[in-house]
Amino acid sequence: MKQITFHLDFISPYAYLAFEQLPRTLQGLSYSVDYKPLLFAALLKHHGQLGPAEIRPKRDWTYRQVLWLAHAHGIELQLPAAHPFNPLPLLRLALACGADGKINRYVAETVFRHVWRGGADAGDAARLAALAQALAPARDPAGDAVKAELRANADEAIALGLFGVPALVVDGRLFWGFDALPMLRAYLDGAPWFAAGDWERAGQVATGAVRPH
Structure with missing residues (x-):
């Protein structure tokens, strides 16, 4: 069974799309997913x-x-009333429902759909209160432990070389973005390309020029 870590932020529509599409991508495989x-x-x-x-x-x-990707893949999506927004309350609420920096799929789904379905304001105070009541977190979302877990998740992601979300990591390999899901599936299916050396060679290309800052 393959262990996959799904790094996400609810602010990202691509993370939402990847979250919704993932079960179809992994259909028929034996796997476990940690949502971080x-x-x-x-x-x-x-x-x-x-x-x-x-x-x-x-x-x-x-x-x-x-919007097009959602339409093309049959995923319900409406843009929130305002974007970008401050995702910290949602991130902390989700983590308060989990442990060790991880959340289950139900919590992730509930928060993602709070943002990306219905077209409402994701940061509206009344909606946030209703969401918190529905999820009934076991811990205080504003507590130091939850805040520390959120920082630790970012630190871990940076140490792994992550630069964006969604990012799925399996066997030390990073698959970034909604459009990387077919590539992830090919890897999990044992596609020979991944053993042919191109994955490694792509990281060895010399930098020809550096743009001044």
Whole structure:
């Protein structure tokens, strides 16, 4: 049985799409998935990047593309009333329902659908209160232990070389993005390409030029 770690932030529509599509991608395989929420902004800060929604033309394209991808794959998705938003309350609430920096699929699904179905404001105080009541976390979302777990998840992701979400890690290999799910399936099916050396050679290409900052 393969062990897969799914690194996610509820702010990402691609993470939502990958979450919804994953059972179909893995159908027929023996596997276990750990869902680990992290703050996507921590990865952006570490790598000195802007988020897709912080670049206006890219923001517009992102929303158009995710709506198309949802349509093409039969996944229900409505854009939230405002995006980006502060995901910290959702991340901490989810982690307060789990343990050791992990959450179960039910919690992940409930929070993802709070954001990406219905077109409402993901950060609305009344909706957040209702979500917390429905999930009934065993721990205090504002507690130090939950906050420490969220930081630790980001630190772990950075140490693994993650730069975005969704990111799925199996056997030390990173598969990034919704569009990497077919590649992940091929690896889990034992496709010979993964043993032919191209995976390793891709990380050995020399840098020809560096853009000045």
